[in-house]
Amino acid sequence: MEWSKTKNILIIALIVTNLIIGYFIWNKSMDKDIVDENSRVADLISILSTQQIDVSSVRLPTIETMPVINAAFIGYDLDVLAPIMLKDPYEKLENSEGQVEYIDGDYRLSLENQYTMRLIAIEDENLDTPIVYPTIDTAKQIAEAFISGNLHLNDDYEFVRSELTGTGIELIYSQTFSNYFIEGSYMKIIINGDHVKSLERKWLSISYEEDESTSLIPFSVALFRLLGEVYNEESEIDRIVIDSITIGYSLKGSIFNTDILSGEASPYYKFHSTSGEVYLIEALDVE
Numbered sequence: 001m002e003w004s005k006t007k008n009i010l011i012i013a014l015i016v017t018n019l020i021i022g023y024f025i026w027n028k029s030m031d032k033d034i035v036d037e038n039s040r041v042a043d044l045i046s047i048l049s050t051q052q053i054d055v056s057s058v059r060l061p062t063i064e065t066m067p068v069i070n071a072a073f074i075g076y077d078l079d080v081l082a083p084i085m086l087k088d089p090y091e092k093l094e095n096s097e098g099q100v101e102y103i104d105g106d107y108r109l110s111l112e113n114q115y116t117m118r119l120i121a122i123e124d125e126n127l128d129t130p131i132v133y134p135t136i137d138t139a140k141q142i143a144e145a146f147i148s149g150n151l152h153l154n155d156d157y158e159f160v161r162s163e164l165t166g167t168g169i170e171l172i173y174s175q176t177f178s179n180y181f182i183e184g185s186y187m188k189i190i191i192n193g194d195h196v197k198s199l200e201r202k203w204l205s206i207s208y209e210e211d212e213s214t215s216l217i218p219f220s221v222a223l224f225r226l227l228g229e230v231y232n233e234e235s236e237i238d239r240i241v242i243d244s245i246t247i248g249y250s251l252k253g254s255i256f257n258t259d260i261l262s263g264e265a266s267p268y269y270k271f272h273s274t275s276g277e278v279y280l281i282e283a284l285d286v287e
Helices: 002-029 037-050 078-085 136-151 219-233
Strands: 065-073 091-094 100-103 107-113 116-121 157-165 168-177 180-192 195-202 204-215 240-251 262-273 278-282
Touching (some): 037 219, 065 180, 078 100, 078 136, 136 168, 136 180, 136 195, 157 180, 168 240, 180 204, 180 262, 219 262, 219 278
Parallel strands (some): 180 240
Antiparallel strands (some): 065 204, 065 262, 107 116, 116 195, 157 168, 168 180, 180 195, 240 262
């Protein structure tokens, strides 16, 4: 037990030492008279590689500014949603606890909470209803036709992933804004056979001024922060291979506090690894 404890202390000490060395290398390179940003990025990629983080084969972002946006999670009102989501005639029901839902011949519409709506196919509430798995492409066609026809969304979302579950094919979509990802909002759609079995949605309303923009940190700084983020989560890691880097937004502070529902959104780099880990690095330049 003593050796295990000593080993962990040595590992942490080594990590801290490596971070300090990396910091001084990076800090020295910030002298613009000595080396430019491309060289700093190359230096950081080399440092990351020695720490088992491979960023060598991914396309690096070159964007320097992003629009300033404000966002707020949409608070749903079933009285407003029902005529949009359901077919006539539909019926309003209220249980003894005051919980309200609407139903038509096909679906039951309710709220998980003020900011999360749910739609469930009535026929699938019967436990004897068989589960039929279409192909992923067919499932996406069914889901996206439903999104367009019932939610009236056009191009402010993107497909994230699919999964075969015990209730059907689950499709996850996320919100986008002008090709930027929006963290925290999502649609989860389950397809059974030829129809949408259920839909769950939490979405943001976004506003912005076209002539306002914010500067991003140099990408070399983001790479250095990535090193700290990885080792902040784990003291011992296998090799991490980053296969894509995307840029987007998250409500300020919402990464650490999920109770934040509105406000200005900060820009973030999102590093995706081949093993499924995602690392969010704030990209706002506060200087």
